[in-house]
Amino acid sequence: SSTFYQPDTVTCNGEKFKIFITKDQIDERLNQLGNQLDKDYEGKKPIFIGILNGAFIFLADVMRHVSIDCEVDFMKLSSYGDKKVSSGQVTELKHIDAKIEGRHVILVEDIVDTGLSMNYMVKRIKENNPASVAVCTLLHKKEATHHDVQLDYVGFEIPNAFVLGYGLDYAQEGRNLSQIYVLDSDEK
Ligand code: 5GP
Ligand code: MG
Ligand code: MG
Numbered sequence: 508s509s510t511f512y513q514p515d516t517v518t519c520n521g522e523k524f525k526i527f528i529t530k531d532q533i534d535e536r537l538n539q540l541g542n543q544l545d546k547d548y549e550g551k552k553p554i555f556i557g558i559l560n561g562a563f564i565f566l567a568d569v570m571r572h573v574s575i576d577c578e579v580d581f582m583k584l585s586s587y588g589d590k591k592v593s594s595g596q597v598t599e600l601k602h603i604d605a606k607i608e609g610r611h612v613i614l615v616e617d618i619v620d621t622g623l624s625m626n627y628m629v630k631r632i633k634e635n636n637p638a639s640v641a642v643c644t645l646l647h648k649k650e651a652t653h654h655d656v657q658l659d660y661v662g663f664e665i666p667n668a669f670v671l672g673y674g675l676d677y678a679q680e681g682r683n684l685s686q687i688y689v690l691d692s693d694e695k
Contacts, residue, residue: 511685517671519681524671524688528663533568533673533686536662540643541572543660544613547641552576553611555643556603558628559583560682561617564674565645565662569615580605582631584624597627603635612637613660617674618646622654629656646670646687668693 517524544553552575557566559581570579583601612632619625625642632640643660651667671677672684681688 513685519677523691527689528687530686537572544573551611554578555613557581557615561674562615566615607635607637611639614642616644619644620648620651622652622656625656626654
C-alpha cells in the first residue's frame with residue numbers, strides 16, 4: 508500500500524538534501540494557522556489566492572484546516588527559472604480570474620526569500636481594490652528579505668538555505684516530497 512513519500516535524505520538533480528521540517532511539525536503548524544484564520548476571518552468569506560506552482564500543496568492543506576466559508580483562485584509567477592538563486596525578475600504567467608473588489612484576500616505563498624515576488628503580488632492585487640489583503644507564507648527567509656513585505660501568517664522562519672519538498676522544487680523536481688528538506692551543503 509502507498510503512503511506519504513517521506514525519506515530522511517533525498518537526492519534531487521544530483522544534489523543531496525537532508526530532512527529539515529518533518530510532516531508532524533508541518534501538521535502541527537497547519538492546525539495553529541487554521542485556528543488563527545478561523546478567528547481572524549469569521550463572517551468574512553475570504554478568498555485564498557495561491558501562487559503557482561510552489562504554493563499548491565500548502566494552500567490545499569491550509570484550506571482544509573479552516574472551517575469558515577472561503578473561496579480559492581490562483582496566480583502564476585516565475586522568478587527562479589531552474590536555478591537555486593532568484594533571477595531578480597518577476598514574470599506574471601497567469602493573473603487571477605476571480606473578481607476581488609471588496610473581498611478579503613489571503614495571498615498564499617510557499618516561501619518568501621528576497622520578498623520581490625510578494626512585493627509585486629501585493630501591489631498587483633491591490634490594483635483590484637480588495638477590502639483587505641493578508642499574506643500567508645509557509646516559509647520565510649528573514650535574513651534574505653530586503654524588499655518591503657508585510658507577512659501576516661508565517662509557517663516557519665528559516666535560515667538562508669535552499670529548501671525543497673512540500674510543493675517547493677529544484678528545477679521542477681521534489682514537489683511531491685511530503686516533508687521539507689535542506690541542501691546538505693547549506694548550513695541548517
Ligand atoms: P523571492 O521573490 O522572495 O526572492 O522568491 C520567492 C520565490 O523563489 C518563491 O516563491 C520560490 O518559488 C522561490 N524560492 C525562494 N527560496 C527558495 C528555496 O529555498 N527553495 C525553493 N525550492 N524555492 C525557493
Ligand atoms: Mg513561490
Ligand atoms: Mg521554483
